[in-house]
Amino acid sequence: MAVRKLLGFSLGPAVASFVSLISVPILTRIVTPETYAQVSLAQVTIQLLLFAIFSGFDQGYVREFYEEKSKRKLLLHTLGLNLGLYAVVVLSLWCFSEPISNFLFGYIDFTLLILIAVIAFQSVILRYIQLAFRMEGSAISFSLVLIIQSITNVLLILSFISLNIATDLKAILSANAISIFIVIVFGILKLNPPVHTKEIVNFDKSLFLKLARYSLPLLVSTLFMWVLYSADQYMLRIMSDYQQLGLYAASYKLIAALVLFQTIISTYWVPVSLAWAKEDKSSYEYERVGLIVSGLLLIVFLLAILFKSLLVLILGVEFRGAVDIFPYLLLFPIYYTLAEVGSSGIAIARKTKLLMPITFICACLNVSLNLYLIPMMGAKGAAISTAFTFILYFYLRAYVSNRYWKKLTLKNYNYVTLICIITLMFHDNSYINYLCILLLLLTLIFLYFKEKKLIKFFINQKIFSSKNHTP
Incomplete structure (x- = not known):
């Protein structure tokens, strides 16, 4: 296309x-x-x-x-x-x-x-x-x-x-x-x-x-995905109240921009990765794309944490509680996007049938974590469950991709995971803004000097054309 x-x-x-x-x-x-x-x-x-x-x-x-x-x-x-x-x-x-x-x-x-x-x-x-x-x-x-x-x-x-x-x-x-x-x-x-x-x-x-x-068979897979995406809202209704569910739902809606980014990346990256596989591109080229995407998503995550207090102005005073929920929900679109980029081998090796057990495992984890965390923490517990579920979703897909196709390094993804978890642990600390600014500067400097040629390729949209050669 x-x-x-x-x-x-x-x-x-x-x-x-x-x-x-x-x-x-x-x-x-x-x-x-x-x-x-x-x-x-x-x-x-x-x-x-x-x-x-x-x-x-x-x-x-x-x-x-x-x-x-x-x-x-x-x-x-x-x-x-x-x-x-x-x-x-x-x-x-x-x-x-x-x-x-x-x-x-x-x-x-x-x-x-x-x-x-x-x-x-x-x-x-x-x-x-x-x-x-x-x-x-x-x-x-x-x-x-x-x-x-x-x-x-x-x-x-x-x-x-x-x-x-x-x-x-x-x-x-x-x-x-x-x-x-x-x-x-x-x-x-x-x-x-x-x-x-x-x-x-x-x-x-x-x-x-x-x-x-x-x-x-797609019905079963789709049902697992529904559990992964939406069962938490039913569980909040059962184990919490409308107030907590409303805060959670509003926070979920706000990550629509990142979900859109994930959709666009998926739309472009899947045909490109398949074209690269046909041209027998080296693992290094896939890893470079993974580095850029993970770096950009990390920047978006840190900026969102830095300005999360603006949520009260955006949503209104009645939704003030969303400030504590929103940071965790950011990991859903971030790690879903990373899963699309970091597990290209699943589609290339024609092992998409393995996505069903992966989704099933993650759905079970999500339900289990919600059962434990929602009674204690309400909507925040559901958000934490979602965050850890999609981290697991990414690593399971990456593992399957590496097993049945080229073995790609996960080093850059591991750094992103470590930074995200540490930031979330201290996101309500008064010094979190200084930490975010420091991490932002370090990430930008690293990306610029590491892959400035590839960044220019992204800006010029040449990466999406199979006729061009990667720098």
Whole structure:
């Protein structure tokens, strides 16, 4: 895929993440931590429902898109199953509506559950529209869907709350539903004719079994990832209170910028690493990239610690407690990014099946640490659990990569880990700012004199072109 097209597909997630980021301080001044917690639980629940509804068949659609001649038949075999599973999920939601509503919101409100069901249905349709744009290479349409939805969502939330049309929680969920509906209409109008064709389709057993064999294992892996990313919020609801969950959710939202950085790095680095493997580049070249990325992420981490007191100004006084939570959550996107860069050998050696046991181990560790730390420390305990879980996630992936491919040094990553842990141990100390400034200067000096040529390569974006030679 050309760099220009990759940039086109990256534009939508970038703008959507930016809008989400700037909406956080707006929402935290409008709603209480308790309401923010309820919104977060609703979003996590929708995500869980979608895992059950998709069951990996959306990925099966992508896998067979270029193999199956009839795009309509492929769509009906995947989307049709997903809509059937949606009916089962909604029936379950209705049967257990009272306990589910009590768990999520602390009271019974069927309107909120209906909104969750509506958003889940819309998300299924929107997912296939996005996949169609992606597979057709329609980068602009793909990005426009994300941009329109994110901007419309924020504007509707502010309008509903300011006009007292709905309560805070209902306003946020209603705005989400309406914004998704708007982009679904936009997407359907922009889709190419093959999706609208009236071709008669019969059930194809061989196609369905092929989709199932590919998709169902992904469901297990995806479920482990959900536990890794989101189970902590359910555990905070069970073992703590809405106040702590609201602080945690707001802090989590603020790391969206780093999550975006991780997404962009992954989008560019994976094809580059595969191209380098084909050209038989030496281990040293991969290690140099790892050094630059880990150094840049360390700088971002230290700057965030240095200015963490500004969180109170960003989020508002009611979310003051997020200052103690935010530093630990930074390690989630940092170590996920390092895992993408430092474990290229997994994809190159075609050992991606080993990601499932890695994710399972990390999910178990995350749940175990949360069970121990949340009762004692609340949201801070959940954040610490997340930090150590993703450190382990990185090292397990690096170990597997080194075992089945070239053995890359972990020395630079070990330094980053040591500095991060020491900084977190003393992040509430009055002298932490002096330590951060010192470490920042040392890191910048080291990077400049060690790899100034490669830094210039990054700035010029030449590193992402396989036609160029590494300096």
